[in-house]
Amino acid sequence: MARIAVLGAGGVGSATARFLAHEGHSVTVVEQFSPDHDQGSSYGTSRIIRKTYTNGLYTSLMGEAYPLWDALEREAGESLFVRTGGLFFAPSGHPELAAIRRALGEHRVPFEELDPTACARRFPGFRLRAGESGVFEPEAGFLRASACVRAQLRLASEHGAQVRAGARVEALEPRARGIALVLAGGEVLEFDRVVVCAGPWTARLLAGHVSLPFTVTRQVYCHFEPSAPLAEFSAERFPVWIDFGTYFYGFPHDGQRPGVKVALHQPGLPTDPHQVDREVHESDREPLRQVCAEHLPGLSPRVVLEKVCLYTMTPDEDFVVDRLPGEPRVTVVGGLSGHGFKFTVLLGRLAAWMATDHPIPWELSRFALARFA
Known part of the structure; x- marks a missing residue:
């Protein structure tokens, strides 16, 4: 050995x-x-897990990863993968939605189509705007990182x-x-x-x-306090979600930390990993508040937890x-x-x-x- x-x-x-x-x-x-x-x-307590990708290679690789996560849960004897389903949406006709449907279909991943009315029925705590549509992947959820x-x-x-x-x-x-x-x-x-x-x-x-052409970037996420009953955002009633038009994304209440997590999947400012600005600023919070106002009316603007983490980007x-x-x-x-x-x-x-x-x-x-x- x-x-x-x-x-x-x-x-x-x-x-x-x-x-x-x-x-x-x-x-x-x-x-x-x-x-x-x-x-x-x-x-942290949550990372989205999904097979929903615009590129079928990643969808295929996630098909290999899911059984390995299941095996880890069994061996560890604890809950690590919370299955909530995932809502992935954009303006109707957006090319990424078309690519997602194609990749899921080619790899036989089950999904459902949701328009704003169907979304409101299924997830009262989440609002699709007029002109938006999405796919719901029942196998998605989040990992307790x-x-x-x-x-x-x-x-x-x-x-x-x-x-x-x-x-x-x-x-x-x-x-x-x-x-x-x-x-x-x-x-x-x-x-x-x-x-x-x-x-x-x-x-x-x-x-x-x-x-290595790696760029390290500073990323921020915030947890917002619900104004609606917290149960509306429980993992049993609320999905993980990604807006493929803007790349904002979020989670249900994870059951461990206060509030409901919302973040932006766009590379932030480049940084040195040894000299990161770990303070969260109002300019970090405000875009997240805006997306909450548009899609999550049951969340208040009050931030109850915030954190800076890092991406390591390739070109x-x-x-x-x-x-x-x-x-x-x-x-x-x-x-x-x-x-x-x-x-x-x-x-x-x-x-x-x-x-x-x-x-x-x-x-x-x-x-x-x-x-x-």
Whole structure:
């Protein structure tokens, strides 16, 4: 069995470690912060999971990811995937709606058509405007992101994985007998294989080996206090949703944090992951208040929870899943571009296979580093 380091203990790293440890490898997870920290992209109580995509490749890959999430829930013995159904809408005739219907149909994903009247009947707490229409995907919902990360790290540890928290990697050095990791403070660790999935810190970590065109952006979400009864926004009565015309999106009440979460899936201002403006400003809140006024009349303007997180964007918004050029002992997974958490269990499966030279059953050239050459 191989000695394998996993750099980063977020969604991808925790999944990779779980698969590798379960298969008997000697696994060390190296995390510069504490597990389940809030500095990157894998923290919090909710991330949308859906098969609704304009591109059928992602719809197909989500078909592979769903059984892996189900298996994680069973192994962890806790609820991680809350099935609410998902409402995905835009102005009628919008090209993304047409592409969504086509991708769902081609991959035999069940969905229903909703106009404003049908939506009001189905979800009294949500309002489609005149001229808008949507599709409802019953299999969609949300993942409890932090709980998923914690569960996978726990299961990896139960199979022998070690977690080195508070350990920052300063350099990655390929050597004849293995890959050396030089930690802050000078300690050197050596492994047979390394998986780099350090989110916003990946490009800087690998800068001496490959130029990654990743852009880290500052993203804000807010939870708004309901003015209507909170039950109207419960997971049993309210869906996850995305407006494909504007890319605002939101959730039901998650049962753990106050209020109802609303956010914008558009890249925010570029930032340095070590120097992020973590304060939420009125200019961050106001666009979210406006979308609430348009579509969620049962929410008040009062923010009861707010948070800054990060996206790591690629130019084409596709992921990177590849080996380091010239160094096949290093696997790189990153650039999840704000839509990757629901794929992390599948990406962890792929990274574990790549790190151990297992055949990959899917064609992954779309995610290759060579596309940036």
